[in-house]
Amino acid sequence: MSLLEIDDVTVKFGERRSAWIERLGLARESVTAVADASLNIEAGEAVGIVGESGSGKTTLMRAVLGLAPLHSGEIRFRGTPLTQQRSIETRRAIQMVFQDxxxxxxxxxxxxxxxEELLKVHRLAGSATERKKRVAELFDRVRLPATAQRAYPRELSGGQKQRVAIARSLALEPSILIADEATSALDVIVQASVLDLFAELRADTGITLIFITHDLTLVRYLCERAVVMRSGRVVETNTVAELFDSPRERYTQELIAAVPQLPATSEVHTSW
Structure with missing residues (x-):
């Protein structure tokens, strides 16, 4: 039994329309964002979900979180089907770090x-002293100085805010951490440090990571397995090594071909 099982999941938007909109003739056809997607994720692995914008990768993970209703199919966590009504324990177990x-x-x-307020609401630390201690541990875990705790979001850089978001997700002690384009808005240097942080968290905690991105180079660096989506469908799933060495689908081949390649040193000519 896999930690997370996604079986033939379809997500549609625009299905629910009020009667008065239909009477006015404003009803529109529903849009299928995810179609018959199936995927199993094992405990402790890092899986990259890649595809161009609009491929359905974020919507699929929002369905896992219960933020997008299923039209059909089933999602199971530890063998138990997930419905729109989730227990607090299940909500804690699957957390997402959003793009912005x-x-x-x-x-x-x-x-x-x-x-601190999050810890209090979920009763994950008894006293105020214990909560402050836990916050300090979380900030240290994501490599933020203790002084950052007193900052307002507007006073932090993009990379620092993303680390705070990661710390907040880790506060709930999840089994699965979903990172949705979590480095796309960061410059290259900060992006690399956040990727290193994800790798370190996996090594130290054994957390299961689902990394959503359009950048295959990030998946190659961080993940063992890759899932390629196109037009709401899963078109290919393979280990990262095999995906790059022998992609089966033409679309995957096109994605890999689009990855920028640096020229060999002998090919670089300098003009003085």
Whole structure:
């Protein structure tokens, strides 16, 4: 039994329409964002989900979180089917780091206080002293200085805000961490440091990582297995090594061909 099982999942938008909109003739056809997607994820592995914008990769993971209703199919976590009504324990177990951390942080609260409040609500630390100690541990875990706890989101860089978002997700002690284009808005140097952080977290905690991206080079660096999506469908699943060495689908071949390649040293000519 896999940790997470996705069987023939379809997600459609625009299915629910009020009667008065239909009477006005404004009803539109539903849009299929994910079609018959199937995927199994084992405990402790890192899986990259790749595809161009609109391929359905984020929507599929939002369905896993219960943020997008299923039209058909089933999602199971540890063998138990997931419905729209989730237990608190299940919600804690599957967490997502979103693409833009600035939109998920409360601008009127210091970031340390926001995580303390999360621990309090979920009763994951008894006293105020224990909560502060846990926040300090989380900030250290994501390589943020203790002084960052007193900062407001607007006072942090993009990379720092993303680390706060990761710390907040880790506060709930999840089994699965979903990173949705978590490095796409960062510059190359900061991006590399955040990727290293994900790799370190996996090595230290054994957490299962699902990394959503359009950049195959990031998947090659961070993941053991890759899932390629196109137009809402899973078109290929393979180990990262085999995917790059012998991609089966033409679409996968095109994605790999589009990865920028640096010229060999002997091919670089310098003009003085």
């Amino acid at each position: 951390p600035g939109t998920t942080l409360n601008p009127s609260r210091r970031v340390g206080e926001s995580i």
